[in-house]
Amino acid sequence: MANDLTARWAALGFLEKMLDDHLPLDQAFDQICRQYGEKLSGQDRGFVRHLGTTCLRHLGQLDAMINHCTTRKLTGKQKNIRNILRLGITQLLYMAVPAHAAVNSAVKMTDKQKNTSERHTKGMVNAILRRIDREKEKFSTKFPPTLNLPKWLKENWAARFGAEDVEKIAATLLDEPPLDFSLKPDCDGQEWAEKLGGTLLPAGSVRVEKAGLVQNLTGYEEGKWWVQDVAASLPVKLLGASSGDHVLELCAAPGGKVAQSAAKGCRVTAVDQSARRLRRLQENMDRLNLTCDVVTSDAAAYKPEQDFPFILLDAPCSSTGTLRRHPDVSRARGPKDIAALAEIQARLLEAAVAMMPVGGILIYCVCSMQAEEGPDQIKALLDRHRTVKRKEISGAECIGFEKSVLDNGDVQTLPHHMAGGMDGFFISRLIKIS
Numbered sequence: 008m009a010n011d012l013t014a015r016w017a018a019l020g021f022l023e024k025m026l027d028d029h030l031p032l033d034q035a036f037d038q039i040c041r042q043y044g045e046k047l048s049g050q051d052r053g054f055v056r057h058l059g060t061t062c063l064r065h066l067g068q069l070d071a072m073i074n075h076c077t078t079r080k081l082t083g084k085q086k087n088i089r090n091i092l093r094l095g096i097t098q099l100l101y102m103a104v105p106a107h108a109a110v111n112s113a114v115k116m117t118d119k120q121k122n123t124s125e126r127h128t129k130g131m132v133n134a135i136l137r138r139i140d141r142e143k144e145k146f147s148t149k150f151p152p153t154l155n156l157p158k159w160l161k162e163n164w165a166a167r168f169g170a171e172d173v174e175k176i177a178a179t180l181l182d183e184p185p186l187d188f189s190l191k192p193d194c195d196g197q198e199w200a201e202k203l204g205g206t207l208l209p210a211g212s213v214r215v216e217k218a219g220l221v222q223n224l225t226g227y228e229e230g231k232w233w234v235q236d237v238a239a240s241l242p243v244k245l246l247g248a249s250s251g252d253h254v255l256e257l258c259a260a261p262g263g264k265v266a267q268s269a270a271k272g273c274r275v276t277a278v279d280q281s282a283r284r285l286r287r288l289q290e291n292m293d294r295l296n297l298t299c300d301v302v303t304s305d306a307a308a309y310k311p312e313q314d315f316p317f318i319l320l321d322a323p324c325s326s327t328g329t330l331r332r333h334p335d336v337s338r339a340r341g342p343k344d345i346a347a348l349a350e351i352q353a354r355l356l357e358a359a360v361a362m363m364p365v366g367g368i369l370i371y372c373v374c375s376m377q378a379e380e381g382p383d384q385i386k387a388l389l390d391r392h393r394t395v396k397r398k399e400i401s402g403a404e405c406i407g408f409e410k411s412v413l414d415n416g417d418v419q420t421l422p423h424h425m426a427g428g429m430d431g432f433f434i435s436r437l438i439k440i441s
Contacts, residue, residue, distance in 0.1 A: 014051040015094065015112050017043050021059040022090050025335050032060065032335040057183075062097040063334040064181050067154035069093045072146055076135045081128075088128045091116050095136045100147055110136045152177035157337055160327065167378050172421065176376075176431075179422040184331045186218040189235040189263065191270050191295070194226075202226065209407025210244070212237045214427060230295040235263040238328070238420040238430040241408065242372040243267040245400055245418070245436055248317040255315035257306035257359060258322055260284030262291045265299055273317075275299040278309050307358040314364040322352045324373035324380045328431025331422055349379045356388050360395055363439040368398065372434045381433030382417060388437075398438040 017039050024035035036056055040047065047055065062069065073092050081089050091113050098109035113136055117129045139146050153161060156177055164173045189212055190199055200207040202225045205215035214237070218224065226232050243264050248254050250272030259265050259277035261284055268275045269292065277299050279285050285301050292299060302309065306320070325340045325348055326333060352373070359369055373380045389397065399416025402409040411420040418434040 011108065012112055012115060013043070013046050014054050015058075015116060017047060017051070017055045018058040018062075018094055019087070019090055019116065021055055022062060022094065023087075025059070025063060026090070026338070027086075029339060031339065032063070032333055035059075035335075058094060058097060058102065060334060061101050061183075062093050065097060065101060065155060066093070067156065068150040068152065069096050071150045071154050072096055072139065073135065075150075076138060077131060079131065085122070085125050085128060087120055087122075088117060088125050088132065092132060092135060095132070096139055096146075099136065099140050100143060106140045110140065152181055155180070155337075157341075159342055160337055163377060167376075168421070172423070175423040176421060179428045180331050180334070182331065182428055184428055185214050185216045186221070186234055187237045187240075188213045188215065188232040189240050189267060190232050191230075194231055199226065199232065203232075208237055208425075210237050210240060212240055216427075227294075230297075233263060233266050233291065233295060235267075236329075236332075236430045237425070238432040239263055239374065240267065241405065241418065241420070241432065242319060242321070242370045242434050243271075245404060245434060246317050246319055246368060246370045248273050248368075252317055253313070253315050254317045254319065255311060255362065257309070257318065257320045257355065260288045262288035264319060264321060266291065266295055266297055268319075269297040269299050270295070276302060276311070276315070278302045278304055278306050280305045307354050309358070309362075311362055314367070315362065316364060316367050318359055318362060318367065319370045320355055320359045320372070322355050322371065322373050322380075324348055324352065324375040325377055326374050327376050328374040328420075328422075328433075331428050331430070345377050345379050349384065352380060352384050353387065356384060360388070360392060360437075360439070363395070363437075365439050365441060367439045369395070369437040369439075370434060371437065372432060374430055374432055376419070376421065376431040376433075381419065381435075382413075385417065385435045385437075394441050395437045395439050398436045400434070400436055 021035055021039045024030045024038060025032060040052060095109050095113035098104035114129055114133050117132045118126055120126050153174055196207045196211055200213045203213055203215050205213045208214055221227060221234060248268060252273050254268045254273045254275045256265050256277050258279055260279040260281055265275050265277045282303050285303055289301060325345055326336050330336055363369055375381060397416055400412055400418055402412045405412055411418050411424050413419055420429055420432045422428050422431055
């Protein structure tokens with residue numbers, strides 16, 4: 008890095024914006040980049056994002072290590088010291104940073120704090136980091152990944168999936184996720200896996216471990232592919248629409264699923280209440296040389312002028328299924344948020360069912376692992392309506408993801424269901440019978 012200490016100051020600010028100001032990861036990073044401007048090179052910015060994000064992934068483990076190493080309670084006036092220690096330990100245990108660089112920079116940053124009580128912890132910071140460096144193997148294995156999960160989330164998942172699955176989920180969330188790419192139907196999967204330097208997955212997506220800037224990859228300008236987690240590609244495949252079919256997608260932006268349907272030749276109407284997000288959707292469709300009809304509307308209030316035999320509702324949710332890519336989500340959400348989102352989802356489901364013609368298919372999906380947003384929603388809907396029933400999804404429709412198919416014919420992918428990880432997605436398919 009061109010400026011080691013400047014980059015680490017930026018990483019400290021990045022962490023503070025996420026933990027203290029509760030900003031989403033991407034927004035916090037954008038603000039830090041604007042704040043530091045040309046003081047950060049491209050390499051510095053990559054380091055800042057990687058350090059802050061890795062720290063967030065391991066936050067519970069890091070705090071347990073700090074508490075293990077000292078009985079001294081860090082006061083509110085010394086909150087920067089805890090963050091400096093978090094960043095220092097992250098570099099020592101989870102990044103290929105030389106010990107002298109990680110320790111010395113942390114000590115220098117402590118010495119530069121404005122608060123006298125913080126500067127006086129310089130010796131403690133040095134001692135803790137040097138001890139962890141000496142005992143790396145112990146500290147790398149003593150503290151389980153489940154420490155990184157908020158208590159409410161851990162208990163929620165344990166009740167639904169069991170303790171063993173929670174441990175596997177927590178372990179998977181530590182890894183920097185690869186990028187998955189969906190290809191246009193006329194692209195040969197194996198050929199494009201080679202072009203992108205990736206691996207062809209059973210679902211037809213291409214997975215790339217270290218993609219870098221996607222704008223620089225082969226096929227970007229030509230619109231041959233788009234970034235889409237492999238789990239997020241399943242709902243459209245399970246919808247079953249073919250070329251020429253009319254598809255209505257509710258809560259459509261930013262448009263990965265819209266692109267899937269349009270690339271198959273479907274006539275897609277994309278509805279979303281956010282004009283800003285729909286502009287992004289249109290930009291994506293333009294790059295891909297695909298078309299769709301765009302409607303700015305609250306999906307629950309939308310009144311279609313025609314029948315749509317295929318409807319996909321990608322409902323707003325807690326996004327707990329995307330923690331491997333967005334580790335800030337677990338601290339941005341809580342039980343009250345889940346309850347509020349569940350009310351919105353129920354309202355959207357009611358509206359979607361009202362739009363269905365007899366024989367019509369509805370896919371309901373959320374990138375969540377919360378029962379309240381997935382199976383509980385479908386159970387409540389089916390209890391309220393006798394005009395719709397579940398059109399069960401089979402393992403044969405989910406090659407490579409058979410373990411994600413539930414006994415009742417719904418789908419719940421979990422991060423550890425695929426080597427290299429995947430998003431947690433709930434999918435249910437319904438049919439209108441009268």
